[in-house]
Amino acid sequence: MAKVTLNNVWKRYGKVEAVLDLSLDCKDKEFFSLLGPSGCGKSSTLRMIAGLEEISQGEILIGDHVVNEVEPKDRDIAMVFETYALYPHKKVFANMAFPLRVGKQKYSDAEIKKRVEKAAEILEITDFLDRYPKQLSGGQRQRVAIGRAIVREPQVFLLDEPISHLDAKLRTHMRGELKLLQRTLGTTMIYVTHDQMEAMSMADRIAIMNFGVLQQVGTPFEIFNRPVNQFVAGFVGDPPMNFIDCDLDVTGEKWQLVNESFRISLPSDLIDRYKENNGDPSSKPKEVVLGVRPENFIVSGKKGGEDNFPADVIVTEPLGEEMIVDIEIPNNKLKLKVSVDHDIKMGDKIWLDVMKNKMHLFNRETEKAYF
């Protein structure tokens, strides 16, 4: 069994608390991503799992064993570093064979050769086995680093932003390769990244962190469609979610979101969802934040129904099939993502509706999601 469990883990660097009371449960054979901005504690968490950082408080288990005091070499893990960390004085073959030569388990030369060549074949680096790392490109070095990790067939793979230094095209290609590799090997993988597209496209489940605190754990679908707070909602999605301050006005059975630009009625299912999670609101208008993703607006050239509101087009950014439109409403600038079939030009006035089944509402003070 190769599940990884963190129970109330803290990491302190002097007075600085990098990871606060983190509890996580990564299942066996799962592709689990730690996602968050720089400095959120995700790398510190990974390094604690690897044993490269001491745990200030709490415990970490790999399988059923507490590994707090276990050396990295005895944890049966393999790690791919952001900077690849290849041994510059050894050729590619020797780099990949190194874990098999120094580990506890002794392998024969024939076995080592077999494993290295098999890994090289999977990663398509057989032609480079006789070269030194400095003779390779970034993408080739990255594959050697992965190869060095897979030869040992460990319980858990730990990857710390392994593709962040590659060019955009290669990064896109490697996302698919890494996901396929994990499925093929069937090994638990914990993947740290600051790129939400990487996490969303590859992971089975994602843990989002901010300032050392876990924000939410869930599948990509849950994270994207059911964010628990404004931070998660705004971090995932490109372009990010639009946030508009407004008031929740409840008059009997009629619930409306009101500000200088619009008056949008909430449908009954959203009202029920609100009541389910948060109870009945008071009759006084509540300060809230409406969250709408750029792709969840309906655009037309003329005034439509009751909830329709106008906006001025500032900039259009055509992206081929789609177009990003920067618009302005009183006190807000928003981004829309629409098909290029819409004939929208800079300076136009357009009319917008919000897809009600895709709306999100947040408490303006706590930033927690109502729905």
Place this chain on the structure above:
Amino acid sequence: MAEAELVSRAAKRKRAFWRTLMYVAIAAFFLWTTLPLLIMVLSSLKELRDAFQIPDIGDWAGAFEKMFNFTPTLRHYHNLFVEEHFLTYIVNSIVAAGSASVISVAFGALAAYGLARGKIKGEQHLSFWILSTRMAPVVAVMVPLYSIFTGLGLLEALRGRNLVGLILAYTTFDLPFAVWFMRSFFEDIPVEVEEAAKVDGCSNIQAFYKVILPLAMPGIVAALILCLVFSWNDFIFASVFGQQGAKTLPVATAELHSTVAIQWGGIMAAGTILITPMLFLGLLVKKYLVQGMTMGAVRQ
């Protein structure tokens, strides 16, 4: 067009002027450094009457002739080895300088690695203290060090040809230098490479000698050579601590200049013997020296 040509010609003349000046400076520096060595080597092969041939002022052709036109003799070298027992002093120098360098670099590498990697409280103060031991003039520590050596009975041992005291004395100035010098090379090795080794299955010691040490080798070799040169050329420590049985080459050479007689031929021959090993060593390992000294300059 004509104006551009004029500007280009002026620029070319300016470049030619500065290039010529540079060559003149290099030639002057070359003469300044190599001429004394050349005179010493040639004089060691000349009879005294040839060595003291002084040309008239302005007579350059005569000077050249007097310098290179002579009948060579190995008498002075013969004298040194047969009558002055220089072989003993050469062996003493090799053993003392060699041992002190190896000890200093071996322990210094471990200390430098510890300072570079270890999260030690007050590490900055510790590093500065180690470096500061090289800042004080050597003569300032002579008296207290002599007192310690006498107390430990090391000078008695030295009289009986035991070089331990001298090796210890050389180590007192080689070791801090080695630590200071090698620390930046260890710092330049990315921490991730070491961490990768630990995750791959190495203990701390294994990571050090399988991964860190090979990568730091240019710096280690450079440190070893520099320690060797400092110890080999040392005069002060050897003259104070090197008693009869532990005399080294520089001290023995100085004794050729006594109140009774100045053995010029012997002095020249001894000087040639003194610098020759260091010259060959430097040429042999100049690749490591340059690489070692510049490795820390640019982060890769």
